[in-house]
Each structure stands twice: as C-alpha cells, then as structure tokens.
Amino acid sequence: MGRIGARLLGHTRRLLFGIGAALCVATLALTGSLERWEHLWLDELFELRGVRPPTAPIVIVTIDESTFQELNLPWPFPRALHGKLIDRISADGPIAIGVDVMFDSPSMFGPRDDEALGAAIARAGNVVLVAAGAQDDQPLVAQGGKVTGVEREVSNLPLPVIRKGAAAVAPVNIVLDPDGHIRRVPVRVAVPDPQKGYEWWLALDAQLHRQAQAAGLPAKPLPDAREVLINFRGGPRTFQWVPYYRVVTDEFKEIKGLFSGKIVLIGSTSEAQHDVFATAFARAGTMPGVEIHANALETFIRGDPIRAMPRSVSTALAIAFALVGSLLVVRLQAFRALVVTLGLLVASGLAAYAGFRYGDFWLRGVGCTFGLLLGYGATVVENFVSAQLYKRRLSPFFSPDVLRALVRARDVESLGPRRRVATVLFSDIRGFTSISERLQPEQVEEMLGEYLTEMTQIVFKHRGSVDKYIGDGIMALYNAPFEDPEHALNAVRTGLEFQERALTVSAKWQARLGAAIRIGVGINTGEMLVGTLGSRQRFEYTALGDHVNLGLRLESATKDYGAPIIISEYTYALVKGRFPTRELGDVTVKGKSQPVKIYGVVPASVRRYQRAAFAAAVTLTALGDGRVCRARAADISEGGLALAGVPPEWDIGTRVQIRVEGGDLPRRILAEGTIVSRRGDAAGVQFATLDAESVAAVAEYVARGREAEDDAS
Template sequence: MIKGFSVGQRLVRSGLGILLTLLMLVPLIQDSRPVLLERFESDLYDLRLRQFLADDQDPRIVIVDIDEASLAEQGRWPWGRATLAKLLNKLFDEYGVAIVGFDMLFAEADRNVPFEALQQWLDSRPATAGSELSTQLDSLNPDRQFAAALEDRPVVLGYVFDRSTQQLQVGDPGSPVVGAGQLQGIPVPRASGVVASLDAFQATGIRNGFIDNPRVDADGVYRRVPLLQEYQSQYYPSLALAMILALFEEDQVIPVTESDGSDSVLVAVDAAGISIPVDNGGAVLVPYRGRQGSFPYVSATDVINGRASADVLEGAIVLVGTSAAGLLDLRVTPVGSRYAGVEVHANIIAGILDEQINHRPDYTLGVELLQVLLSGLLLSLLIPRTSVLVSGLLALVWVGMLSGFNLYAWQALQWVIPLGYSLFLVVLLYLFLQITGYFFETRNIRKLEGQFGQYIPPEVVAELSAQGDAVQLSGESREMTVFFSDIRDFTSLSEQLSPQQLTRMMNIYLTSMTAKIHQRRGTVDKYIGDAVMAFWGAPLEDASHARHSLQAAMDMLAVLPELNRQLVAEGLPEVSVGMGINTGQMNVGNMGSSFRMAYTVMGDAVNLASRLEGLTKFYNCPLLVSDETANSVPEYGFRYIDRVRVKGRFEPVDLYQPVGKRSELTPVQLTGIDDFSAGVRTYQQQRWDEADAAFRRYLRSDKDDYCAQMYLLRIAESREAGQQPWDGIYCHRQK
C-alpha cells in the first residue's frame, strides 16, 4: 500500500505525526496528564510490581496480629491497657524482640468502670482511712501499667495527623526529625492538627511515628506513603521511619536536595547512613515484597499466653497491628484488595533496610519526554514509508524495546520510568497515521479512477494506486503496443438508423469491445466516432504488451458473431471491423492544453497502427499487425501479407495477419501459412512461377481467400510487364 503515496503525501503524514507528538508533550511539560492516562500509568505500575514479587517471607520483621482468634480469646477490641502491657512485657522479657512498633492509637485513657466506682467510694471516705488502699489501686491503673511496660524500651507508638478545619490538638507527636526551615518550599504534606498518644505514655521517652497516609492515589490504592509530614513548621517521621531511627539510635534524618534552577527538589532522606529515595513530597513508593503474608504473622493471643514460637520472635522487629476485618485496617494495594495496613509499614522497613526501594529519579520527566519524542519521531517518519504489516511490526518492536528498557530500569537501576504515556502515543500515532494513510489512499484511488477508471480495468487502477510514485504520468518515451479498430462502412450504416438506434448500436458494440480490452489489461485511449484507440504498456509497465494487445483483438473478433446476433435481435444491422496493431517506441503521458488534458500516446508508431487499420479494407483482412508485433508473439501463427510503404512514412513495414496460436492450429492451417508466406516472398523476388504455385496451393484449402486471388492478379500483371527494377515494396498512396 505504501507505494501508493506520493512523496508529498508521506511528508504531510509525517508532519501531522510530529505535530501530534508535540501536542502530546504539552500535558507532560505542564504535569497535567488526562485522568485516564494517569489511571493507565498506575495500572502499568501495579503490573510491573506484581511481576517481581518474592515467594518467601522476610523473617526479620514479625507482625503480632490482633486477629479473629485473638478477639475471640481476649475479648472485643479495644483491649484494656493491662492486656497490652502484658503483651509488651511478654515480647521483650520472654521473647527478646529487638523493637516494637504499634500501628494503633492510644489517645484516650483506659476507662475501667469498676475501678472508677471504687475510686469514687474511696474519695468519699476520710483520707486516712483509704490512703493505703488508694496507693494500691493507683498501681493497678491500666494506663500506668502500660506506661511502665513502655519505659526504657525501644517502642514506637503510632499517631495520626489531622487535616480538617477543626485543627484537633490531642497529645504530642514527639520530637521532629528535620529542623525547621530545612525543607522550606518543598511540598511535604502539611497537617493542621494531631491526634497522638496520652502524655502519660510520652513521658517515658518513647518514639512516635504517624500512621496516616495523605498520599493515597486517586483510585484509593496505597502505592506511596510519605516518610515526613509538616506540623507547626516541624517535620515528623512516619512509623516505619521512626522505627528505623530507633533501631540505629538516631534522632534526625538529613534531607538530600538538588537544585532545579531556582528551586530545590527533595530526592532522598538520609536515615542512619541509609539513603532513602523519595519524591519531592517526601513520599516513598511502597516496596511491596509480595502478597499479604510476606512477613511472619504471630497471633497476639499466642504471645500473651506464651504459646508463640520463640524462634520466630527472638531478635525480630515487631509490628503490632490487626488483620481482623472488623477493625477496619485493611487497605487496597497493588498486590491485594484486602491487605493488612500494618504490613504496608513492614514492607517499607524491609525496603529501607535492604536499600531496595524503586523510585522515580528527579530526571524522570526528562527521560519520559525523550522517550515520547523518540517514539513520535520514529513512528512519524517510518510508518508513512512502510506497509501496514511492516509498520505494525515496527510499532510492536518499538513497544517491546520501550518495555524492555523500562523493565531493565526497574530491576537493575530501581528506576520507575513512566511507560503508559509513551505506549498510548505509539498506539495513537499508529492508528492516526494509518487512518490518514487510508484517506490519502482512498483519495488517490478516486483520483486515478476519475482519470483512468473509464479507460482501464479496476484491477489496474488498484495496481496504479499501489505503485504510486513508480507510475510516470507526466510524459515519457516507452516501447508499447497500440491498437486501432473501425467499423466498416459506418457512414452508410449510420444513415439507415435513427439517432436512438445508432446510439444503441454503438453502446452495444463499444461495451463489448472495451470489455475485451480491459480483460487483457489494456487502456482505452479514446473513442473516435465508431473507432476505438487503445494501448498496452502504460500507465503500468507490461512486458507482454504486444501479446495482450493481440489476444484482445482476437477476443474481439471471436465475440463479433455473438454481438451481431444481439444487434440483429434488436433490429439493428450487423457490423464488421478492421483492426490494426503496431509495437514500437512512442510518447505517453498527460497531454493537452490548460483547458483539457488527456492521457494518450503519440508518435510514428501510433500513426503506423492507424495506417494498418486502414489497410485492412484493402487486403480484406479483419486484423493486420506489424512485423514488430508479430516478432513479439512467436507462439502465434501469422500469415505474411505484404511489405508496404504507407502514406507519410518512408520506412517500409511488413504486414502480418494473425491466424491463431500455433498449438491450436491444424496441420492444414500451418501448411497454408507457410505456403502463403512463401508465395509473398517469392513474389517480392519476381519469381513469378514459384509464387503462382504457392498461392494456388493455398487456394486449395481456402478457395475464396481474397489476398491469394489478389496476388495471382498481381503476378499476371507483372508477367505482362516483364522484369522491372523493384525492391518488393508495395506503395500505398492513400494509407
């Protein structure tokens, strides 16, 4: 198909493709991608993430799970602080864990109703009567028991920041990890309030980390979590980051920024010598290790009752959280739609420890712009120059290369390079360029049909469209074969008919003749009254132009009896025709004036074919061809008619009458061809007796042949005149 487009059309298509590419760059530069493409990019991110999930568990981090079994055995949530204190004491004293993080809030005091009633009773008694008992009861306070369990132990408590207009101020988030002003101008999430643990728990010197996520994607999926949030111009760590700092006994993180012109861009935070890549908002892409269960789970009730395996818990980093559906801590993640929120923190801790966190480097936009620009230029330049199949394969190969580079960057470099926008552009450009190609091709075909549709067969029009620039229409010299035909005595026939009858007769005749020309890949040049002019070898190259022309003429002669029967059936006269064919060099192309152009042929070879058609009446042969045509179709048997010089042409030409394919002729016909041809040649040599004998032999098989009888008369006249100087050429002054 591609050959059917001109250079200009291919340039237009390429230009439109490049323009579309440039327009597609605008949303990237402005960071305003369409929502659907953002969702597509997120889906591709999830797909890549799932391709590299691990099958084993990470034993370093253990999740103490408040599961359904724990709720059934220990009672409904929330549990009393005494129970949690017992859990904490078991973890450190009996199981020897390294650190404990609580993925939960302790913002309210434990309201034990019996204890409060007893305290009110004691308050109503004389002070001296209950002082000893009051001291005893104070020691039984659940919050005091939990605070005692927290004291001097590596524990991180969770809290949440508030972004509502209420600006809640419950508790203290603890110590900031980045000093004021260090991240000025960087879009770290900012909170207006906080809901933290009771001051009684904070007094123990424990650490805190926020457990809320203000960076959940628009589709509700947990793909990224901020490591820092700003509150009152100070920057506080997430639960995972706070646990990393506690493990290495560090109090601060060091922001790593790079200059972006006049602004600074946050690219990482350094925690205890570990560089953690983040985006400019301080968020980390959660390095999901696998589906839920990628870390060992231990039931909280088993820990409280001493049934848990010491081998699992000893020296482990412990996160206390819940997988119970009723406690509403299940998240939608790329690796599961009901994923325990506590395991999100576990994945971040593991990724930080392993320094295996995929991230978008600060030059991601540049890489994506280059990726999109290369895709647009490559496809815009190549697709208009290749076929649909080749361009489809090209697009698939390019998609494969983009995907391969993307996966290599993901796995080897830990880069998350956006892919969706580039893939969308590839598909869009492919469809756009193919559609524009279809419209151009349709336009080309219609143009060709308008120019040639009435003169050449539809399949040749299709080939013309396929070849496009390979077809020369402006004019050239080419070896071709030209054909002329004429109805004998047309003037007298037309005088006998009414205009309607004449029109009907010509429509029947020309339709039948044109059909035979088209069937043999010929081009009808024009109708000149009753005459038909056609040629072979243009606009498409045709190595067998002489053969196809001769076959068409023979087909016309073969169909003429049936055509005459149709004419007679409609009350119209029969017709007989004369046809001439010549092969040679001629000029072909669009010729004419500024008012009208026509695709036609000109030259001496064309004029000769017209003269041959005129000589058919003289020799009483329905079809005459030149020696050039006869020599080009050796499989046909030709009767050598004469060597003549026609009007307006000095060079003589040999005339032949085609009889049929040699393979289909009878021995009598083949012998007759040889006898007649021998008679003509001996006649041209003035060997009258041999020529006379040859023609008489021919007449035995065809006693009414006009040409043989004509030569016998010529021989008789020549004998009377005697031997005269002669070159054997018969001169026709009128034709």
C-alpha cells in the first residue's frame, strides 16, 4: 500500500471515530438531552458573574416570619389590614404597587373586610393585582426552551369589589424549567376571549413595567417575545426588604418616606407559605416568588434579559467541536492535542463567561464541551489501540527504547525551538581541575555525582530545568518549557541555595578528603532561542543567544570580582528589592559595544555584623499574601535575625514584616526584611527597615553579649 496510503488509511479510520462522535452529540442536542446540563451551566455563569446591585427603584414589603410573630395573627390576614398597608405605602407617593397575594374568594371576616381593601386600592389608583390560570394554579412549564400553556383562561381573579379600583389585573404565573428551577418569565399570556378568540394580557412584571413607564420612570421598551430569561441580580435579599409589620404598626414612622418614587412589591417571603423556588443564586429553593418578580421587573426596566444562543447554532457548534476534537488527535502529537483541547475548553469557557458578564449572552457551552471531549476521547482511544498494534508489528525489528522513541517522535517536535524571555543560570566549582588531580578517579566521580545530584534537586525545587552538565558545571533554564512569572526570582533563589548547600558539601569533603570547594554562579535574563536542537538521532533541549553567552560570562566573572553570585542588570530589574545586592560595575560582552551593569547577590553566609545569642518569640507576616508564622530567634545583629521553626514554604526572597516579642531587648522590634537563607527549619532574615532607636538597642545588646562571652572565656 505504501507509507502515504497507510497514513491516509489511519487518518480516515480516526476521522470516522470523530464523525461518529459528532453524530452522537447531534442526536443528544436535537432531542434536548443536554438541556438540563445547559441550564446548570447557565446557573453556574450567574454564580461566576456574581451579584449585581439592583438599579431599579424596587422595594419588597415582605410577609415574613417576623411579621407573623409581631402581629400574632394567623394567615390569611384581615383584608382591612392589607388596606391599611396600601394606604400607608400610597401616602409616600410610590410609582406603582404590585400585590402578589390572591384575593379570589370572600374574606372570612365578612364583606366589609373586602370593601375596606377595595377602597384602599381605589384610593391608591396605581395598584396591580394578580390572577392565575384556570387550569391550575401552578407555574407554567418550559419544555425544550418553549413555554407550554401560555394560552390559558385567567381565573382566580380578585373579587369585583376588590379589583374594580385596581390599575390592572395581571397573570402571576412563573415559568418552571423541567428541573424545577425558575430561569424565565412570561411577558404576555394569551387569554381566550369569546369575541376575539383570545387576547394578550401582560404578565405581572410587564404590567408593572407599563405602570412605571406611564408614571415617568425611564425604562426600556418591553421585548416582543412571549417570555424572556431573567437577568437575576442575586439571591434572596438582593433587593431591599421591609417587613410587613413595620408598615402597619407604629414603626412606620421610622420608615416613612421610604416608598417615595419606588415600585413596591408585596408578597410572602416565608418558606412556610411555600412561595419559594430554586433559581441561579438560590439552588436550594430558597428564593421567594416576590423577589423573582423583582428580578424580572428590573430586567424589563433595564432592557437586559439574558439572550440565549439558538439551539440550532449550539447544535452546529457541538458537531463542529466534535470534529475538531478528532482532527486535533489526527493532526497533532498526543500531548499537544491534549494541550490544544484543554486550551479550546478554557477558551470556550472564558468566551462564554465574557459574553455572559459583559453582554448578557448565554453561550450554550455544554454541547460544545461534550462534543470536543467525545471527539477527542474517541480518537485518542483509537490512536492508543493503533499505537499498541504499531509497536507489536515492529517489535521484532526494534528495541523497546527505540519503539518508545518512535511512538513519541512528535513529542520532540512539540518542543521545537522558539524565542522566549527566559533566565539562564551557570554554576561552576572553583579550581575543580586542581582538586581532581589530587584525588582518585573514583573519588572524583563520587564527589561530583553527589554534588550534581544535590544541585539538580535545588534547580527542580525552584521550577527550573537542567539544560546540561558541563563537566563540574551546571546550566539551568527558568521560564522554559513552561511559563513561570517568577523565573528571575527562582533563579536567584537557586543560586543562593547553591551557595548554602555548597558549604555543607564542602565541609563534608574537607573532612573526608581534604578537598574544600567553592562555587560561582552567573545569572542573566533576556530573550533567547529555547527548544530542542540537534539531529533526529541526537538532540538536546537547550537555549542559544547573546543572553546565554552573557550568563556564562557572568559565571566566569565571579572569580574576577570575588563575588559568589553575579546577576546582570536585566535580572536585577526583575528581583530588585527582594535580595541584598551590591553594584559591581560594568562588563562588556564579546561582540557588543554597550556595557552591561552587573550586581553581586550577597549570600546569607556573608556576615557583616557582630551577632549575639538571643532568645525571643518572633512573628513573621509575608508582605503581599498575608501568611503568618511564629518562629524562635536564635541570635540577632543590627543586620538581621537567625530564626528556627520557619516552615519550608517560606522561600528565600520572601519579604516579611518582623515582630519580635519578649527577650532581653529594652524595646519591642517591628521591622520589615527579607529571608536570605534557608536550611531545614532555620532561616536568616535580613532587616530592610529598622528605626534608629531599635538599631541602637540591638547594637547595645550585641555589645553586652560579646563582652559577656569575652569575660567567660
């Protein structure tokens, strides 16, 4: 068949898996099987977006538990009491009053009770009452994104004596999705009419919107749709609540004027009255129906209902994503395909979030996600099976190592060279040639192996990669192959820990072989070519460029300047203020006319101040993230503290606030500083800010301590 034909056959077979996945996703999308998950995704988008403070002038008068306790009345309340409530609210001059309470049957307190409420409604002149559908008193149900039962007879009308003075009567039905959540609200309800066949009634929230517009409140026009997705502002109590009892009792004097220029909604917020539902911000079913109406009314006033992607478009995208998931595996190496797949998932998620947050647009992303994962997964399974068959066919001819390399061949290509800003570190043992001449080869191998192993662990600890070993030297890269925003900091931390570890290794080998070691470290940051270089038979992951050469030049310069760690001005710009440094001067790199300023990083092992033993409790607070730890002071100087009991995650370079409590100092010390050394739970902290009085107190303490030591000796 030939290599090209075999490859095409393999690609075709894999694509068939992707096409099968696409057909599966299309079937699920078209039958509405994914709709429940899409609704959950919509709820999650609300949660991710967070609460938005309401802007419409809406206040809710709540019939809540506190009202039942304060009034000590059973439900239903006397309608004359409702009338008193409306009179008091109306006296404040509200825009409109919406009453989410049914008055479809005579009052148990007699006709005068109904008349009292009707008279109050007539006096107000801007009250909207509610009614329900004739078939039942349950909310409308949405199936497949469409509302069923919108053509309903309106019954449960308020009694004529109550409704005759109302500004309007409106259907109060809310739309329930199949999972029992409320996400949408009807704008208009088609009501059968003997003469016209049917007429459109505005639902409660739309009717209140009309009343508000008529009263002069700036509001967007009502949408032409029969129902819209509510743009929820938040969960319960997002809108202002005023307990019912505060309006009808003497407490009204304290809140008088609160309802002026407001749309007032009256309804139950008590779970005992079963008028609570599940919504995006109240998935446990704790959102009162009256606050759902407040959210819907705000949506109408602002004119910002959630706009949903049409199902036909989301289905087409889901099919496309399934095919893309399959093509990624066909065209790319497995790891790269995984990265791109995850990237697409993240990108689509971010796009959905951005569209929802900034454009109130609901991108139905579940179908796309499921399609991408199914297309990718089906093709990966086929790819894995094919790879195993491929290895089995070739196993008589190649070694296991070669077979693994063949299967992973495109992994190497995925790390192809490209330009990127990175930090390079070079380290070298001073005078290692003369040391090795005094030792046996086996001793050199043992010594070097132990040293390189320890240094490699330090590189890995600080998110670096070992580029290569150059005899006794190490070349390490930071910010490659993965992004690390603290690559320069981590490189300097590595160099400092190199110096600390080198002291331990040197002491050990000095005792055993009389061979003490010292190391120099050069660090530079800049743009370089990073990736796999070499032939297909032999390659390495490395970096090339002028900035790499400068790093090597700085490592060599440590001998000339007598500085254990030298960094360039480019690295210094990224770590300035995080480590104790001193300016060394300028160096000129071969082939460059512009000199480069260099700095020496001072290791913690370089002690510039007299120290004395000091026992006290110390509290460290990390500047930036606020982490806190308690440690013990071991000694003190004008320059800093030696501490014990510091957790390992407090790295070299961490900036801290230092609070010293207790001890024999005449005053408490509060300063800022930097962790400059670590060994086990011990840490060296260098003061960055220490007031003059504290410096004097520490100096006096250290002087007394030194005198006591001299007297004792």
